[in-house]
Amino acid sequence: MFDVPVPDPAARAAALERLDGLVKPLGALGRLEELAAWLSAAHGSVPPRPLDDVRVVVFAGDHGVSALSAYPREVTAAMVRVFLAGKSGVNVLAAQVGARVRVADLGVDWDGADVPDSVTAHKIRRGSGSIDVEDALAPGEARAAFEAGRAIAGEEGEADLLIPGDMGIGNTAVCAAVVAASLGLPAAEVVGTGTGVDAAGLSRKTSAVAAALSRASGRVEDPFDRLTALGSACLAATAGFLVEAAVRGIPVVLDGVFSGAAALVARDIAPGAEQWWLAGHRSTEPSQAFALKALGLEPILDLGLRLGEGSGAVQAVPTLRAARAILADMGLLADLA
Template identity: 40%
Template structure:
């Protein structure tokens, strides 16, 4: 993967995307029709296998090295009182991931998923977006390039997660910058702010978007001015996965802010992505509708950490195991159609 790309070179990457493999989809459908079940009886599990094959370019998709990648960053906008927790909690949670004590550790262990955590200059928060751009262009592009490393070492299913005090505020700012409306349409309670904290979040998002309004016609400018390092890194990870034919499971509200930036550039950039779940945070349902993604799960989650994506990965793994492991009618010696009497 290239490193240190300026925005112009990133845009160049977008012009040479590998197509989804329709031949693999047809072959998967043909095999599925021979399996010992009524057609369509496994519902969305069947379409998940077709999606894997289309992205990977394989008639028999594989999930041998699934990984949950959690990107962690800190945000200057926390100074505006948008979170009940200090930025130091980000570092504490990263340490908890390393010690195996977080929710995501337990879910990864249950479903046989690897876990990588990328710390993004936690000691240096991004600039306060109500005062200036979160990142300079070179720093934003370099962070995107760093995020591209998420698909290194043979990853064949990438689940994206994040950690960062204040990042629901910057995600809301990205949505407001991309989609318009009122700031309140996009702002939720995050880690549990009270009514006064919610008002401060809405005010911060309003002021940030107003400050940068002249530059928000370009999705990459939306990212660097209103986003954060973990969101920029996830943009890079999603882009690299598209280029390298790696299927991606998106987590919730903050992860989808990275996806929304790419979708605004070119909707095809999310062809390899599914939504793991519908978050209880903010306007995630409205975001998913704009991205054209129907989530696999709706469990009222709003933790982050990639928890929803990891749970969805268990379903994707089960779908593939079913497709690869089921007997065909001929192998099982089972009739695959009724006889003339209708039995």
């Protein structure tokens, strides 16, 4: 069992009281007020701390179902190099808000000999099994990857805000399977177009996820068994990252479908951890909507994004900073002359 603290209820109450006393009609700043109170509870102070230290960790890995994607498997390894060069979508977007980006190879199908050791320090395996015909992970690997994710969160433990990103061709098929198994849904309801497959590709992808769910039937009640049968090393590590952030009381902004699927599993492992998470944006993937509904999370933004990498969550950071600013800088009605 994990000792997950409860975000500070006194700070939340004090934030709500101050928000009601600001120079505006009651509730006039809508969702910003809700986010301001959430941040106050997470940081245990009114106003919350400035969100100066924002860190993105991109969890990378390959999947046995990558052939279902519109892009080849080799793109995953190539993108790790792009992250390191600072030229990816999330690198560019994170720079706009002053966030730092780190990439962690948990299961990329390469040796990674030409990248810094820090990238591969927590590597579990090269690629995952094709979940339609075999388990994604070998016995014990899901727990090892989960612990690796916890360790990574510990290494980033000084952050004011954490964002889990993802990179892996085949990610959305794996996420669809994990969400479906977690919530008892059929494949047809959770499978989306991912990187942009056509109608025929969507049909193949749905069939593969349905086959995976049938194969793993009866073995998904335990979250680690679910990760072993249907997940991946990078998904298990993301779940560990989310749990450890909650244990440490560090607020997290989830990105898209990948972190949503990991969050469902993380919540099963550590009930209450979801109190420390926000949903940064609404993905175009249907399985994310099911995951967020089950977690009780409402996306901050809806921009039609489907890149992954943490790119959507990064876009929510200015909104969170604005929410903090209204508590820190707006005047009080009581002070009006």
